[in-house]
Amino acid sequence: MMHLAVIGIGAGAAAALLFASVTSGTLLSIPLFYLAPLPIMIAGLGWSHWAALTAALAGSVALGIFFGVVFLFAFMVGAGIPGWWLGYLAMLARPAAPAADAPEHQTAVEWYPPGRLVLWAAILGAMVVLVAIPNFGTDAESFRTGLRSALSMILRTQVGSPGNESVDVPGAGKADRLIDFLVTAIPVAAAVLATITNLLNLWLAARIVKFSGRLSRPWPELSAMTFPPAIIAALALAIALSFVDGLLGIVAGVFSASLLLAYGVLGFAVLHAITAGMNMRGLVLALAYAAVIVLGWPLLALCLLGLFDSVVDLRGQVARKRGPPALS
16 A cells, blocks of 8 residues: 555656646646646556545645645646546446356456546536636626636736736727637637546556556457437537526536537547448548647537437448458
């Protein structure tokens, strides 16, 4: 148990340094900041969820001591809890019925499904945003006012005279329209970014631990990933509620964005499955990833693909039409 504590404290120190790098204000600090959950996940996947929990607590305490309560709370919500919980779930397993052709002495194990890990990454991404909302206001109007004030201050700092509150900003009308747009878009964009961060860190941690030989879980077949059927109903409800005025609409919009991104990830899994065996598969997948990274909006098509597969089992239909693999 002592070695788990040592590993956890070391991982927590690394995570805290990555998180605190944002105080430097340099461009490099931005990606380092988003990698803060990575050491915690590595500790959880490679050693134990107790090591990951120790890392989350140690990093929070260290940041609290050096930077104050705000950093302690922000690290715990943004990096500590997601890093520990996703690492814990990824290593969950339970006995399963053995396959018909499996040896009698072999114990079958069912690992936590990757699809549910993606959903948890989306839920945690939304929760990070929801926890931050009260910092700007406790109702829709005060939240928008507080966020608009913060954005106006940032804009004035960038283009105005330092210390001059009454400076006239060139193109003030355009700036006001931009701020109004950002007030609406930022909660949704923040939820999407937090979800992507959770998924990317989990994938990187698993790759690092697998490369080191400490990953006891076999690498999942990501193209076979599925979501529980009830998630479609949850997404439909969240989208419907996002049109409601007030704080409920903002909260629903945040969850809608995170869940839609999760279905985008599912869409990639579907694309990998249905292109299996195609001569141009590599090119098709490369173009899909490049389009999403460069343009962004093609992710909506993948969200629709994931939703469509959840309704009609597109992968199953393609597999049945393709038939069993040829024997060599």
